[in-house]
Amino acid sequence: MPRTKSLATLINHYGNEREFKLRANKISDVYRILNREIFNNRLKKPFISIKRMSGALGLFEFNPYASKNCYKIILHNRFRNFQEFVEILGHEMVHYYQKLVLKQNSAKHNKEFYSFKKKFKKIGLNLKRVYR
Numbered sequence: 001m002p003r004t005k006s007l008a009t010l011i012n013h014y015g016n017e018r019e020f021k022l023r024a025n026k027i028s029d030v031y032r033i034l035n036r037e038i039f040n041n042r043l044k045k046p047f048i049s050i051k052r053m054s055g056a057l058g059l060f061e062f063n064p065y066a067s068k069n070c071y072k073i074i075l076h077n078r079f080r081n082f083q084e085f086v087e088i089l090g091h092e093m094v095h096y097y098q099k100l101v102l103k104q105n106s107a108k109h110n111k112e113f114y115s116f117k118k119k120f121k122k123i124g125l126n127l128k129r130v131y132r
């Protein structure tokens with residue numbers, strides 16, 4: 001990864017052509033950038049795991065009864081390209097924000113969810129319900 005931690009630099013570095021295989025050590029930098037650029041650093045780092053999934057590229061889970069890691073983001077292990085990974089992580093972070101900050105009971109694709117579309121767009125990202 002290049003040392004300059006700007007999102008445009010990272011996206012440019014990986015390019016659009018290559019499939020992106022996600023490894024745990026690639027998550028923190030992107031998480032930090034998105035938290036700063038989109039969520040005003042209001043999100044604490046949740047538990048994030050990588051899992052091969054069918055039918056989803058990312059999931060957000062909230063379990064109020066868990067003794068730790070009440071908030072979980074699960075990411076698929078392969079993405080079409082780096083940008084797709086960033087967009088999926090951002091999408092799940094919106095759900096996390098809905099739960100953690102807005103205290104919404106169901107973190108759905110509602111008005112508050114789409115209110116982040118502009119901020120995504122500003123840094124060159126799409127916020128959609130489904131990506132493929």
Ligand SMILES: [Zn+2]
Binds near residue numbers: 091095109129
């Ligand atoms: Zn969603």
